[in-house]
Amino acid sequence: MAERATFLHITDPHLSGSGVRLERDDRKVEVPGIPASTREEALGLLFRRLAERLAREDRALDGVIFSGDAQNKGAAGGHELVFKLIAEHLGIAVDRIVSVPGNHDVPRDAAPGSAQRYEDFIRVWRDPGCVVPWLDGIDGWPAIIAPERHRLIATDCSWAVFPINTSNWSHVTSVLPEPLRSYWDAIPDTLAPGETAVAAQLRSQLQALTRYDMARISEHHLEALRAIVTSTPQPDKGRQLRIAVMHHHLRSPSLREELKPFADMSNLEQVRAFLRGSDIGVVIHGHKHEHAADFDHIYAGGGDDMHRVLVISGATFEVGRETDAVRLITLDGLPHTPEVRIEAIPLPRSGAEDHRPAPILRRLWTTGVRSAETVLVSSGAPVIVEGSDLDEVYARALAIAKSDARRGTLLVHLDLPDDDGKTLPLPSAYAVPDDLQGDERQTWLRELVEWWQLDRSQLETRIPYLHGARLRRYGGKIDQIERIIALLRAKPSTRAVAVLVDPFRDFAPDGAGEEFASFCLVEFRRRDADAGRIAVDAIAFYRAQEFERWWPINIAELRFLQREICEELGFRPGRITTIAADARTISRSPTQVAMPIVDRWLDQAPERLHLLADALVHKAMHGVAQNSAVREWRRSLAELRTATDGFNSDGIPVAIEGLLTLATYIKVTAPVADEELSILARNLGDLARVNETFEHSTRSRAAFNRWSPVAQSLLVALERLTDARLPAGQPATARTD
Template identity: 60%
Template structure:
């Protein structure tokens, strides 16, 4: 196809009047194909366009939407993707290949191409024209419908990640949050396997503060997620936006999860929405001094699976979200809510979609998420303070309950150490109440004869005091730099004192 032909055609296209609205839908009619439309091989002169890449580039640069060709005598409808030289910008062309009228092609003797949706959402409807043999009935064949338009990539527009593998989606979402979606809108759509009832998902490479086997990871995750879903917490003065309190006791009286279950019990409902932001409680007149959860809104959708089976999909909106460490916990929390609703309705958990208005990611180094373990014990397992204190005082682990308490204490130290090693601009709650309560338990039995125990108590008190001062401050990078060395020293000293008193369980 000569350069002269292409130049003449370019001039014709440029001089063609533009439509009054919408884009001009351009259709190119060729004899030869852009690529072979079937598996049939053919070796003969003039079989292909010799300067095919030049022709493809011409079609891309002239914004040709549809190409209709013959030559191969094969019917097909396929999309051709032509990229720019850098390979980072794609132009999609609908290629319709026409066959010929011959014996054996009675059901597809010719094709009628109709453009619909003009001018803004054009589509091509391709109907097969049949000429059956005598005495043979026509069979209705549905038209082939293909959308011509594609979504333009707009600078700063939402980035969408979707898939069926949690590990794969997690890695891609973290990369997007660090690059093209950084501080922008990131939508993640996840359709993972159903799993065992109540089992919560966590990416294989999720950075925990210490190595754990799968059963330990699942227990750690379950404890964390169930704390987030408590309807009441003794720590609400420090963290007034515990998700469960907002979902199950909004305004002190509305259980939004029970409402969602009732709405989805008999039909799909777009009203199965739960909100976590309370303007009366969370907002100030000038926006100063506000502190409320990133998790703002969640919608549950009932989806028909056929055979009287249904799934519950969830769509959650976050005003801001950190993806390396927080997004997986949020996904696990959404699955937890799905299981709760599905167990009540005998449905199955479905897809999870998160919409984030301000995506970000920090390094993959481990750190705690949400309230530290020892502070969560105040809500979930207050008896563990007695078990831990008893173990430290008597210098021995006597049963599984004490062993679990010791493991929780060691993980608390790991979490505190990880938090103090890396500044997090989003801010993280750090252990305060739990440290003070453990110190109080130890003080009760300290008669002054155990010097190490007295040191243990003093270090606990000092660390709790330093943590409280940091949390109540501006939590700036300078504040962090002043607090972190002291916190790391205290953690190191507590770890040394713990090992001195009790061997690791």
């Protein structure tokens, strides 16, 4: 799925075929051969420069958004000029151009919803195939014919742009009440009999008194928009970012006051309700000639549920206001962490370098009250990420842990939907070993979680803080999970708490040399859920938590524990909340979330060591189980190599016991004359010993630098010997012995 999309936004150029003067210089005298500059010439230079910049930066536009007022006070030629500039300089397909009419683009004497009102707009924009809004009086109702003509969608459906017409009632003439209506047209001739010029001027002024530049979106248009949005194809993963384009503003983008009737949209709250109901995330408009990028918060009727919309107001270019003539709008972080980058493109001067104002950045998911997109941020305070989509919450928690909450307190609240009770949650973007696909990902996760939840392990001398041992055998005797089950069976107790830190074992008087788990405490809470069911929520505290690799495994662990408790009680797993006092993103390898595979086999599948040794000794694989053991061995070697690639201050568990056991199995079963096997066993023992030396060292960068090249050399030898005895891709064979 594409993570980025870039659009060019153009608004209010106000052009005409005869030219519109743009006096940028101080012309105190008229000099032959130095004509006055025009808006058309200035915009042409801008487009040439922009095309050069895009080519130089190897950037491609995903769309062009034109939000109206191509023409200047209705003068002909503006539509054609803007369309020509886009077509000649940007080389973008017409079906990637989105265009809406502005109030200057509709004739003053044309009735709302009439063919005359949209004649030029249809001819220039719609007929060639641009994306245009549904038009009152032009398009069918209630059936929406060809809704695809009224929306621009990403190839992967990660974003969609919906044009909206707000100019159907621009320059509308109001209906006067009787008896004034009957006498109105006669006023000019009555007041100025025989004075044709004066009468014409009076008639124009009287018409202006009854003409209103009214912004409005009709009920039919809103319903048509709702149908178009509803029928829009959705992405396979994540939420679609929906963008609305209109000419008129939702609310004034600046402190400038405009004194006129209908300065704002007449049915504004109805339009805002549509934006909220259709999950529009960004609104782009023009009209006010003011640049702004602010959030509008739209609440439901009760005022509890808030929807946030980023409103981008586009400026134009005028004398003294040339810094934001058009703008590039880039969407980043799609689909889960969308961010908008707005780059103003100033009007250039011939021969001068282009000026580049600092871009404006707006994160679309930063603040909120209650919704799946919520992240609450306050300077210096804990950051909260919440949601019900695991992929979305993971992406956002990871992004926040890298920025706002880096080395600070991060709370993640996950309300997962009901599951099948079989699979454990794992974000689709989580990087498991490369060759794991489909069900193998789930097998890898389950084995990893089950190992962390073992009540006893042969590796406890190396990892005395194994989560399962602390939860089920605290102090060597207390099963905290059984205690929690008993408490929650009796009542919704707040004492259903388990601790994983043992001060007697873990603490030193001076704090030196201490090693204990980051996972410190978990509370399980019984809660009345929907349909009369009871849910069990989990709230876990971590003194430090790494979010790229560790947080997803922690979530799977907590879900594993929830299910164990709920199966005993007949309840269902509920929400999961993690509290990290120190949020980090420093992992580089799955090695960091587990003991190495070959070591974990001692606890979980010792038979795989026998199968692997047998395959290496006899140079053959027999059956699925032995093939799987060899494949896991190759994965373990790759895992160990990754551990040697870069220093990590938190330390990485390295293989020791599993290597020694495998070496022993090979030695006792290898033929005496097989020198290659002897070398293999010796290398296994040597790697185990250098790993043990490193593990018992200070784990400093200097220690890592001494260990890494030796370990890598031994790994290369082991990989070569493994490939020599068991070529990759070798099929399983039937036994002949």
